[in-house]
Amino acid sequence: MTCRQARCLIYELEDATLAPAEIADVRAHVAACGPCARDLRQWERIREGFAAVSRPTLPRSVVPAVMQEAAKPRRFGYGFTLHPVFRAAVVVGALALLAGTGLWMLPRGGDHSGVEIPPPLGGPSVRQLERDKELKVAMLGREHALFARGGTALDRTLWTAAAAEANVELLKAGAAPTSGRR
Amino acid sequence: MRFRAARSAVWGGLLLAIATTPTWAQARSPLDVLREALRSGALGPATVLSYTATCEAETHDPFSSVTGVTGRTRYVERVDGPRQRRRIDYQAPGQLLNIVVLEDPTSIYQWDTQRGIAIRQDNNACAMLPSIERDRLAILSENYTASIVGKSTVAGRPCLIVEVMPVRQGNPWRRIYVDRDKLLPLRTENANGAGFLTHSMAVVDISYSIPGDPGMFQLPPGTIVRDDPVERSVALPMNRLEEKAGFAPIAPGYVPAGYRFAGGQVIRAGDSTVIHLMYFDGMSTVSLFEELVAPGARGGGQDWMPGEVGASGLSWVAPGGAVAFTLIGDVLPQELEKVKGSLR
Numbered sequence: 102m103t104c105r106q107a108r109c110l111i112y113e114l115e116d117a118t119l120a121p122a123e124i125a126d127v128r129a130h131v132a133a134c135g136p137c138a139r140d141l142r143q144w145e146r147i148r149e150g151f152a153a154v155s156r157p158t159l160p161r162s163v164v165p166a167v168m169q170e171a172a173k174p175r176r177f178g179y180g181f182t183l184h185p186v187f188r189a190a191v192v193v194g195a196l197a198l199l200a201g202t203g204l205w206m207l208p209r210g211g212d213h214s215g216v217e218i219p220p221p222l223g224g225p226s227v228r229q230l231e232r233d234k235e236l237k238v239a240m241l242g243r244e245h246a247l248f249a250r251g252g253t254a255l256d257r258t259l260w261t262a263a264a265a266e267a268n269v270e271l272l273k274a275g276a277a278p279t280s281g282r283r
Numbered sequence: 284m285r286f287r288a289a290r291s292a293v294w295g296g297l298l299l300a301i302a303t304t305p306t307w308a309q310a311r312s313p314l315d316v317l318r319e320a321l322r323s324g325a326l327g328p329a330t331v332l333s334y335t336a337t338c339e340a341e342t343h344d345p346f347s348s349v350t351g352v353t354g355r356t357r358y359v360e361r362v363d364g365p366r367q368r369r370r371i372d373y374q375a376p377g378q379l380l381n382i383v384v385l386e387d388p389t390s391i392y393q394w395d396t397q398r399g400i401a402i403r404q405d406n407n408a409c410a411m412l413p414s415i416e417r418d419r420l421a422i423l424s425e426n427y428t429a430s431i432v433g434k435s436t437v438a439g440r441p442c443l444i445v446e447v448m449p450v451r452q453g454n455p456w457r458r459i460y461v462d463r464d465k466l467l468p469l470r471t472e473n474a475n476g477a478g479f480l481t482h483s484m485a486v487v488d489i490s491y492s493i494p495g496d497p498g499m500f501q502l503p504p505g506t507i508v509r510d511d512p513v514e515r516s517v518a519l520p521m522n523r524l525e526e527k528a529g530f531a532p533i534a535p536g537y538v539p540a541g542y543r544f545a546g547g548q549v550i551r552a553g554d555s556t557v558i559h560l561m562y563f564d565g566m567s568t569v570s571l572f573e574e575l576v577a578p579g580a581r582g583g584g585q586d587w588m589p590g591e592v593g594a595s596g597l598s599w600v601a602p603g604g605a606v607a608f609t610l611i612g613d614v615l616p617q618e619l620e621k622v623k624g625s626l627r
Contacts, residue, residue, distance in 0.1 A: 136377045241557070244513075244550060245570040245611040248561050251410060252568050253423070254321045255457060255471050258371065259340055259482055262356055266378045268393050268402055268511075 102130045104137055111141045243267035313429040316445055318420055319466035320459060332364045332467055336438075337488040343480045361493050361500075368500040385500060392502055401502055404511040411545040412518050415563060423565030426450050426541035435460055437469040438486045447566065451540050453615045455481075455567050465491060476615040512553075518546025524558055530575050532558045533606060536625035539618045542569055562612075569612030571622070576600055576607050597623060 107130040110119060114127060131138045243264055250260035311319075342354040356375040362368070369386040373379035385392040386406060394401040410416065426449060433444040442460040449456055453476045460470035469486040493499070502508065516527055525531040527549040534544075545563040549556065555574065562569040597619045598609040608626060610619045 241570070241572045241609045242611060244515075244548075244557075244559055244572070245568070247404075248548075248559070248570055249568040249613075252563060253419075253566055255459060255468055256473065258338065258358070258360060259473075259484060261371065261384060262340065262358070262373070262379060265373075265382060265384055265393055268404075269378050269382065269395075 102126045104130075104134060107131065107134065107137045111137065114141070313431045313445055314420075314424055316431065316443060316461055316466060317423075317429045317447065317459070320445070320461045320468045321420070332465060332491065333362055333493050334465075334467065334489055334491045335359065335361045335493050336469075336486045338484055338486050340482060340484040342482045363493055363500060366500070370500050385502065387500070392508070394502060394506065399505065400507045400509065402509050402511055405515070410518050411561065411563060412520065415543065415545045419563075419565060421565075422541075422543060422563065423447075426454070426564045427456075427566055432458075434463075437462075438489045440464075440469060440489065442469055449476075449566075453477075453618065454539070454541070454564070455613055457566065475613055476618070481613070514551040515559075516549040518548060518561065521547060521560075523547075524549060528556055528558050530556075530558075532560060532573055533626055534560070535571060535622045537621050538562050538569065539564070539612075539614050539622070541565075567613045569610070569614060569619075569622070572609040572611075574607045576605055599623065601626070 107127055110123060110127045111131065114124065119127070131141050246260045246264040246267070250257055250264060252260075337359050338357070340356045340358070341352045343351065344353050356373065356377075356379065358374060358379075359372045361370045361372075367388045369384075371384040371386075373382045373384075381395065381397045383394045383396055385394060385401075389406055391404045391406050392401045393404075411419075415422070427447045428450065429445055429447050431443050432446045435442050435444055437460045441463045443463050445459045445461055447457040447459065455476055456474050456478075458472040459468050461467065462469050469489065470484065472483045473481050475481045519527060521532060521534060521544065524547045532547060538544075539562075541564040542562040543564070545561040545568075547561065548559040550559055551557075558573045560571040560573070562571070597611075597616070598607075600607045608623070610622055612619060
């Protein structure tokens with residue numbers, strides 16, 4: 102199992118959605134991989150943060166609208182389609198942010214109340230829509246890093262690293278070469 | 284007699300050298316030291332320094348002084364000042380292991396050495412408006428004060444410690460250890476608007492030379508190069524953005540004190556078009572992203588997101604739809620809330 106595969110699955114370790122073999126694979130990988138173990142610890146910390154947040158009751162009147170939104174054809178974030186390569190960058194940016202900066206802030210947001218709504222048939226789950234929105238914000242974080250890199254030279258290498266982390270997945274995503282070989 | 288006069292001259296010269304050499308940098312104003320530090324740390328026409336530095340960077344919990352270090356990166360930076368080239372080799376485990384960044388005045392290549400693939404970005408893609416570029420030091424000195432607060436040694440080099448403090452509370456500060464002789468920043472400590480240390484960088488070894496291999500700053504033959512699929516315009520004034528993006532930007536009625544509009548970019552990736560409004564106070568940056576929302580998108584909710592290097596972010600869809608906003612900046616979250624409130 103690669104780090105990439107493991108990092109996709111560690112978020113589901115506690116959700117009872119993985120097969121026993123998958124759980125064993127992830128656990129074995131995490132036991133041998135420091136960065137992934139760190140990611141798992143941070144994710145567990147985030148989950149603890151969620152658990153500490155009181156869950157407001159979702160008004161019944163809201164459910165049909167949410168289900169209708171979730172059942173729409175797969176769209177990204179606020180409702181626009183996303184270029185596949187753009188999406189890959191978003192995924193990595195978000196994972197980098199999750200791993201590096203503490204997603205424990207999320208419970209402060211209005212949309213992260215922990216309300217569980219079952220996924221509708223044939224459409225993305227509400228959690229997936231939520232994740233997509235988070236990923237888009239992370240993608241824009243890369244653009245902010247590129248801008249901030251041009252701010253003062255004092256922070257330049259730090260912002261370069263921040264932007265580079267978000268770029269890593271672009272290299273893995275297999276975008277078609279456009280500039281050829283050097 | 285002649286010998287005594289010669290000996291006096293030698294001693295006089297030595298005393299003069301001792302009296303002047305260590306203090307020439309100190310005799311400069313803190314802002315002058317900072318100006319030189321900014322020049323020497325960036326690629327630009329004024330950069331002439333060449334060096335090889337091993338650096339360690341640490342990130343800290345931006346909302347607590349208790350948590351301590353949350354991440355650590357080690358890298359080797361090589362700068363060829365006269366030829367305007369830079370190379371960074373990341374050595375830390377994690378995402379950037381085996382990644383090399385190569386930079387020249389026009390391009391930045393992020394090279395995955397294991398896979399032999401590089402992604403290319405324009406180096407000037409995120410430049411600010413010319414007026415902001417020209418006045419950046421003046422803007423910095425409007426919003427921050429610089430003072431030399433002491434001396435130290437970093438990587439065996441004597442340094443002056445320069446503190447850059449905000450004029451207004453709630454803005455970040457920096458402490459910079461500048462090589463006394465070369466005026467290169469060798470250590471930086473950055474705090475956010477709440478006063479918490481967010482990240483620090485320290486050179487652990489430095490030599491003011493680079494190995495002679497000219498190929499070090501170039502991709503090796505056979506490397507597959509891919510252009511960044513995200514297209515970015517140059518920095519544009521507000522009144523040119525609608526024409527470029529196809530929709531009008533919404534300028535905030537409030538930005539944190541000291542911040543100026545530094546330009547707007549139109550970003551395209553596939554079917555997505557985003558306007559990036561950039562604000563700058565000479566040290567820190569605030570980004571406002573705007574995007575048209577497809578009909579039927581739900582509005583209302585907002586998410587707080589942490590950003591890189593201690594920045595925080597806020598994302599929401601305007602009530603009634605139409606535009607999705609995302610704000611990211613290394614300022615206090617309350618300030619971002621005020622910006623949001625001014626976008627109604």
